[in-house]
Amino acid sequence: MEGHAQMQSLNLGNQERTTKSVLLVDDDPGVRLSCMIILRHAGFDVYATASADEAHKAWQAAVKPFDLLVTDFNMPGLTGVELAESLRTLKADLGIVLISGLSVEEVQPPEGMVFLQKPFAYQTFIDTVSLCQEKGCRFAECHS
Numbered sequence: 001m002e003g004h005a006q007m008q009s010l011n012l013g014n015q016e017r018t019t020k021s022v023l024l025v026d027d028d029p030g031v032r033l034s035c036m037i038i039l040r041h042a043g044f045d046v047y048a049t050a051s052a053d054e055a056h057k058a059w060q061a062a063v064k065p066f067d068l069l070v071t072d073f074n075m076p077g078l079t080g081v082e083l084a085e086s087l088r089t090l091k092a093d094l095g096i097v098l099i100s101g102l103s104v105e106e107v108q109p110p111e112g113m114v115f116l117q118k119p120f121a122y123q124t125f126i127d128t129v130s131l132c133q134e135k136g137c138r139f140a141e142c143h144s
C-alpha cells in the first residue's frame with residue numbers, strides 16, 4: 001500500500017517536533033508528493049497519508065498533535081471536511097486547509113477552514129498554509 005509506505009518513510013517515531021507539523025492527506029499520489037515537497041521546502045514537518053483512515057492512525061501514533069491539517073476535500077470514505085471535523089474534536093485549534101479541484105461554491109467549506117482550489121501556485125499554497133499556521137484558521141479572514 002503506497003500511502004502506508006509513505007507514512008513509514010517519514011518516520012515521526014518518538015522524536016519531539018521543533019517546527020510546525022502538517023498532516024497532509026490526499027488520495028492522489030502526485031498531488032500528495034508535490035504538496036509534501038513544497039511544504040518541506042518551506043520548513044514544515046510533513047506527515048503524508050493517502051486516506052482519512054491513515055490520517056487517523058497517524059494522529060494516534062504521533063507524539064503530539066499536529067498543528068495543521070492540509071486535506072483534499074473529495075476522497076474515498078470520509079470527505080476532507082468530515083476528517084477535519086473529527087480531528088478538531090481532538091484539537092480544537094487545529095488549522096485546516098481544504099484543497100480541491102472543485103470550486104468554493106461546490107465545496108462550501110465551513111467557517112474556520114481555509115479553501116484552496118487546485119491547481120494552485122506554489123507561493124499561494126505556502127502563503128495560505130503559513131497564514132493558517134501563524135494566525136490560526138478559526139477566524140473569518142481565513143475562510144477564502
